[in-house]
Amino acid sequence: MLIGKILGTVAAGKGYKVTFAPTYGQEKRGGRTSCQIVISDSMDSPVISEADVILVMDEKSLDDFENSVKKGAYLVVNSSMIKKEVQRQDINVIKAPMNDIAEDMSNPKSANIVALGTVLKLIDSVSYDEISRHLEDTFKGSAVEANKEALQLGYDFVKVK
Amino acid sequence: MGEKIFIQGNVALAESAIRCGCKYYFGYPITPASEILEYYAAKMPEENGVFIQAETEVSASNMVAGVAATGKRAMMATSGPGISLGAEAISYMCSAQLPAVLVNVMRPGPGDGDIVACQGDYFQAVKGAGHGDYNNIVLAPYSVQEMVDFAPLAFELADKYRNPVLILSDGGLAKVMESAELPDRTTPDSNFDWALTGARNRKANVITTCAKSPKQWEGYNLILQEKFAEMKDAEQRWESYETEDAGLIIVAFGITARIAFSAVRIARENNMKVGMIRPITLWPFPEKAFKGNEDKYFLVSELNAGQMVEDVKLSVNDKRKVSFYGRLGGMTPTPKELYNEICNLYEKHMTCTNV
Numbered sequence: 001m002l003i004g005k006i007l008g009t010v011a012a013g014k015g016y017k018v019t020f021a022p023t024y025g026q027e028k029r030g031g032r033t034s035c036q037i038v039i040s041d042s043m044d045s046p047v048i049s050e051a052d053v054i055l056v057m058d059e060k061s062l063d064d065f066e067n068s069v070k071k072g073a074y075l076v077v078n079s080s081m082i083k084k085e086v087q088r089q090d091i092n093v094i095k096a097p098m099n100d101i102a103e104d105m106s107n108p109k110s111a112n113i114v115a116l117g118t119v120l121k122l123i124d125s126v127s128y129d130e131i132s133r134h135l136e137d138t139f140k141g142s143a144v145e146a147n148k149e150a151l152q153l154g155y156d157f158v159k160v161k
Numbered sequence: 162m163g164e165k166i167f168i169q170g171n172v173a174l175a176e177s178a179i180r181c182g183c184k185y186y187f188g189y190p191i192t193p194a195s196e197i198l199e200y201y202a203a204k205m206p207e208e209n210g211v212f213i214q215a216e217t218e219v220s221a222s223n224m225v226a227g228v229a230a231t232g233k234r235a236m237m238a239t240s241g242p243g244i245s246l247g248a249e250a251i252s253y254m255c256s257a258q259l260p261a262v263l264v265n266v267m268r269p270g271p272g273d274g275d276i277v278a279c280q281g282d283y284f285q286a287v288k289g290a291g292h293g294d295y296n297n298i299v300l301a302p303y304s305v306q307e308m309v310d311f312a313p314l315a316f317e318l319a320d321k322y323r324n325p326v327l328i329l330s331d332g333g334l335a336k337v338m339e340s341a342e343l344p345d346r347t348t349p350d351s352n353f354d355w356a357l358t359g360a361r362n363r364k365a366n367v368i369t370t371c372a373k374s375p376k377q378w379e380g381y382n383l384i385l386q387e388k389f390a391e392m393k394d395a396e397q398r399w400e401s402y403e404t405e406d407a408g409l410i411i412v413a414f415g416i417t418a419r420i421a422f423s424a425v426r427i428a429r430e431n432n433m434k435v436g437m438i439r440p441i442t443l444w445p446f447p448e449k450a451f452k453g454n455e456d457k458y459f460l461v462s463e464l465n466a467g468q469m470v471e472d473v474k475l476s477v478n479d480k481r482k483v484s485f486y487g488r489l490g491g492m493t494p495t496p497k498e499l500y501n502e503i504c505n506l507y508e509k510h511m512t513c514t515n516v
Contacts, residue, residue, distance in 0.1 A: 005338065012167040012340045020167075020338040026192070026276055043304070045423035046337050046416070049497035 002138075003116040004035035010126050010134050011039045019046040032060065039125045053122045055115055057098070059084050074122045078115065094118065096157045102150060110150035117154020128155055165340040170330065171196035171238075173341050174264065174308040175204075178236055181313035182349040183262070184210030185228045185235035187221040189243060192276040193332035194266035197238035222247030222263070229259035229325075230368050232356030234316055234349055238264035240332075241282045242273075244290055251325055252291030255385070256370040258355075260319035260326075262312070267331040269464075269491040277491040278333030278416050283468035286329050287444040294382060296389040298326045298396055299443040301414040305339035313344060322392055323355070329443060331464070333416040333493065392445060399447035400439040403429060407436030408511050409458045409503065412473050414440045416493070417462050423496035428503050434511070435503055443469070451476040458510050459483045462499060464492075482510075 001022055008020035019038045025031040036048045050070035056062045057078045069075045069091045077086065080099035096118045102111040113135070120128050128151070135147050168176075175197045186201035188194075198214070205212035211228075215221035221237050228235035237247065244251075244265045254261055265286060269279035286299045298318050300311045308330065315326040357366055372378030402425065404410055413421040418439040428435040438450045455478040461470045467485040474480040486502045488494050494502075 008338055009167045012165075018167065018338075018340060021333065022336050023277065043419075043422070045420040045496045046333065047420050047493050047495050049423075049495040 001033055001035055003112050003119075004037050006116065006131065006134055006138060007119075007123075007126065008037050008039075010130050011037075014126065014130070016040060016125055017043050019044070021046040034061065034065075039123075053119055055119050057081060057111075057115065062086070076115070076118050076122070078111070080111070092160075094122075094158055094160070096154065098154065101153050101157065105146070105149060105153065107146050107150060110147055113147045113150040114154035114157075117151040117156075118158045120151075120155055121158040121160055165342050167338055167340050168305060168343075169196060169336065169338045170302075170305045170308045171266065171335045172200055173305050173343070174238075174312055174328070174330070175200035176343060177309040177312035178234075178262070178316075179204060179208060179210075180344055180346045181234070181316055182347060183234040183236050183312070183316065184208055185225075185233055186210070186212050186237070187215055187224040187228075187235065188237050188239060189215055189218050189221055191240045191243050193268055193335045194238045194240050194243070194264065196335070197264065197266075218243035218246040219249070222250035223253075225261045225263070226250050226254050226257070226259055229254065229261040230257070230357050232351040232353040232358065234262070234351070236262045236264065238266065240266050240268045241270050241285065244282065244285060244327075248285075248290035249292070251297065251327075252289075252293050252295055253370050254325045255291075255295035255297060256293065257368045258323040258385075259368070260316070260323050262315045262319055262326050262328065264328045264330060266335045267329065269332075269489070275491040276332055278331045278464060278493050279489075279491055280331055280415060280417065280464040281466075281468070281489075282329065283443065283463065283465060286327055287446070287472070295385065296392065296444055297324055298322070298392060298445070299329050300326065300398075301329045301441060301443050302334060303415050303418045303439065304341075305334070305337060306341040308334065309341045309343055313347070316349065318396065320349070320353075322388060324388070324392070329415065331416050332491075394445075396442055397445045397447040397449050398441035399450040400441060401450060402437040402439070404436035404438060404454055406434050407454075407457065408434045409436075409460060409507055410454060411435065411437045411460050411462060411499075411503070412440070412469065413437065413462045414443060414469070417464055420494060420496050420499055421462055424499035424503060427496060427500045428507075433503070433507055435507070440469075446472040446476070448472075448476040457482070458506065460503065460506055461485045461487075462494070462502075463487045465489065 012018040022035040024033040053074045055076045077095045078098040079095040080097040098111045098114045188198045225235045267282045269275045319326045411421045
């Protein structure tokens with residue numbers, strides 16, 4: 001939810017038509033969550049038919065969303081928590097051990113920001129620098145630098161483009 | 162009007178209502194409407210307004226009626242179950258001719274259901290949740306910007322007709338964040354000659370919901386009916402998109418209209434003559450939007466079992482040309498899913514080589 005909101009806020013600030021649509025269960029804490037983000041030049045459906053990039057953090061999410069990736073587009077997999085193989089052959093799969101990267105920098109809570117870093121390599125509408133700057137507004141104190149480092153590690157891990 | 166901000170639908174509606182002078186809020190927490198209540202709870206102390214979390218929507222809606230009787234702007238936001246409980250007060254407000262705004266952020270029913278997007282409260286909203294011969298205007302926003310814009314519009318219409326107005330949102334739109342432009346602050350004119358304000362140096366006003374006799378009450382009912390007829394004629398709102406040359410027109414409101422809009426665009430990219438009518442007022446239903454289109458094919462799409470279909474059928478010449486596609490229980494079609502449904506109908510009814 002947080003990284004979706006960061007992505008949406010930065011893209012909306014640049015003048016794109018953005019919708020951030022979250023889904024979560026009735027649990028007060030825990031439970032599964034997902035969000036769909038549309039960054040467009042025109043007003044579009046907040047519900048996505050096929051995505052250009054899908055990030056899945058756990059195996060259940062892989063099961064649910066593998067088929068929603070557009071042909072030839074990207075599926076980003078958190079390999080720290082997903083041991084299962086991706087079945088589809090017609091998409092690009094990027095695996096990054098997001099929890100392990102976050103734990104290695106002694107900040108396991110920042111796995112989501114590592115994930116945001118990996119996804120940024122695949123998105124043209126917002127840049128790494130814009131997101132990195134925005135983290136200064138999102139976090140406070142020492143968390144700013146820690147999360148910027150997490151973003152960098154995630155971003156550098158992906159070797160495409 | 163200021164710059165655009167990236168804001169959640171529920172929060173946008175609450176802030177916009179405060180900016181147009183609604184400083185009285187009564188409610189009971191219910192997902193997916195709760196952010197409206199939370200926002201009011203946080204803001205009312207600094208606004209010198211009133212926020213009360215009532216024990217149920219029965220009392221909250223009657224508190225709204227009480228404030229409305231003094232001519233001040235009051236609001237309650239809830240979900241379908243809360244409207245069910247507040248339905249008695251809606252009927253009483255229509256009877257007493259009290260202007261107020263109610264918000265239903267729909268969730269899938271019946272019963273507890275779930276907390277996501279659904280449109281199953283169409284009948285409840287437009288056919289009357291409460292008892293008696295009454296109508297109330299129902300506005301259906303389809304974007305965060307309309308969540309903003311419809312708050313002041315709802316209060317203006319409520320004041321104009323001395324009748325409650327319902328904003329019918331849903332668990333999808335309520336949670337979506339989009340860019341929206343918020344209005345400047347305005348102070349409403351609440352010097353109504355009918356309001357209960359203390360009767361100093363004037364004759365006492367009377368606000369009542371009961372009859373002295375059937376004859377007198379029929380007379381009063383006829384006055385109400387005249388007002389509803391005037392609303393029906395003057396307040397139909399809709400948006401038409403690419404309908405002129407269309408052979409098939411999608412009819413959808415709220416979040417489904419957003420999905421349908423994208424589906425229609427895919428159809429147009431594939432050279433299919435498909436358009437869309439988006440009812441903005443669900444009551445009065447915008448039958449005027451169908452003028453000149455009465456003989457076309459229609460596909461009604463909603464997140465319910467087809468509740469708007471009968472209103473569409475009443476607005477066209479041949480009921481057999483009206484089809485329906487919907488999802489239930491909180492499921493939402495994707496634009497592609499709806500587009501496939503358009504293709505099926507198009508192949509069946511249109512002479513087209515491009516499909």
